[in-house]
Amino acid sequence: MTQTSHTDLPRIPAAGTEIETLVGALERNRHTFAWKCGGLDADSLRRTVGASKMTLGGLLKHLALVEDEYFTRQLTGAGTLTPPFDTVDFEADPDWEWRTAADDSPEDLMALWEACVARSREHVAAAYDAGGPDVRSRVPWSDGEPPTLRRLMVDLVEEYARHTGHADLIRESIDGLVGEGAPA
Amino acid sequence: MTDTTTETPWEPPLAGTDVTAILGSLDRMRWTFRWKAADLDAAGLATSIGASTLTLGGLLKHLAAQEDYLTTVKLDGLPMGGYWADHGWDGDDDWEFTSAAHDTPEQLYTLYDSAVARSRERIAGAVGEQGLDRSVAANDGEGAHANLRRLVCDMVEEYGRHTGHADLIREAVDGRTGEDPPAGWRP
Numbered sequence: 492m493t494q495t496s497h498t499d500l501p502r503i504p505a506a507g508t509e510i511e512t513l514v515g516a517l518e519r520n521r522h523t524f525a526w527k528c529g530g531l532d533a534d535s536l537r538r539t540v541g542a543s544k545m546t547l548g549g550l551l552k553h554l555a556l557v558e559d560e561y562f563t564r565q566l567t568g569a570g571t572l573t574p575p576f577d578t579v580d581f582e583a584d585p586d587w588e589w590r591t592a593a594d595d596s597p598e599d600l601m602a603l604w605e606a607c608v609a610r611s612r613e614h615v616a617a618a619y620d621a622g623g624p625d626v627r628s629r630v631p632w633s634d635g636e637p638p639t640l641r642r643l644m645v646d647l648v649e650e651y652a653r654h655t656g657h658a659d660l661i662r663e664s665i666d667g668l669v670g671e672g673a674p675a
Numbered sequence: 676m677t678d679t680t681t682e683t684p685w686e687p688p689l690a691g692t693d694v695t696a697i698l699g700s701l702d703r704m705r706w707t708f709r710w711k712a713a714d715l716d717a718a719g720l721a722t723s724i725g726a727s728t729l730t731l732g733g734l735l736k737h738l739a740a741q742e743d744y745l746t747t748v749k750l751d752g753l754p755m756g757g758y759w760a761d762h763g764w765d766g767d768d769d770w771e772f773t774s775a776a777h778d779t780p781e782q783l784y785t786l787y788d789s790a791v792a793r794s795r796e797r798i799a800g801a802v803g804e805q806g807l808d809r810s811v812a813a814n815d816g817e818g819a820h821a822n823l824r825r826l827v828c829d830m831v832e833e834y835g836r837h838t839g840h841a842d843l844i845r846e847a848v849d850g851r852t853g854e855d856p857p858a859g860w861r862p
Contacts, residue, residue: 503825503828505813505814505815505819505820506808506820506822506824507824507825509693509824512825516829516832519832540724541725541843541844541846541847542847542850543843624693636689637689638690639689639691641691641696642689642690642696645700648831648835649700649704650835652831652833652835652836652839653842654839655839656837656838656840656841656843659727659836659839660727660839660840660843660844661725663727664727
């Protein structure tokens, strides 16, 4: 897939610092993900492929939640998620975002995701300015220690890349759109 | 690099350095991808879904090629050599996917596992004293060379994306799902 990756070097610095590279990779992944989910009607955003129940609409709402959980609730120690996630009982309804995405319009799903991404960008920049890549998130993980900003960034690159892989196969089955990155 | 004394050796450090964080992420993807492709016969490895022609067998061979490509051509400007030179690899992604259909599961698993073992060793050696800032052979054609950080970061993306493909294909083959391998899993 990256056999000829020289052609996409301009989108992430070829020889950047750690933060430039991680931010560049995350932004490239967000861009590709948005392209894979873009320009579709509500029916298309509810389509599945193979045996999986994943949909592009569900992926948009899920990644909006992941952005909010990692970079707003945890990184800033906001204490709570942002609406509409703040009133959801995820323990009782762990698939809430996947399930309810089927009732949302394409415009609302994209707007929710974009708003979460915009907040993430601000919070990541502020955290980095405060303490660089080693700065700690405010919420401890299961072993009692909070992860670094670096760990959250790397995890998000993985998260986006993996879900974009899901989006690849779903989108190809909807209208045949394929490709590694969005056209220039 | 990988601590095999724990039940979940694929878990990256919570507060690693720039090197251990990104290499930890790459290794978690390798483990997860390998688990998604594991324990299948030829028919399982040749299954595709929807409108896509991707298969788990093709992904095993493609990622084996990517591991070797990263640590020869991109890292040091060396030819692929080895298995690839002996079997007519032509630099086209389709070669791996097309030719994988004629390989046995054992051949595909061995090819992938040996490529990962080589790659882990070569990347650890390349990190050396200069870390991820060291320059590599890959360049933009006008003399601007990438650093090792960029190569590894691209590989995390490559694996993440293909593991996403593997997720949906594997679920269709036998219902296996999950974000990471179960604790204690080994190839």
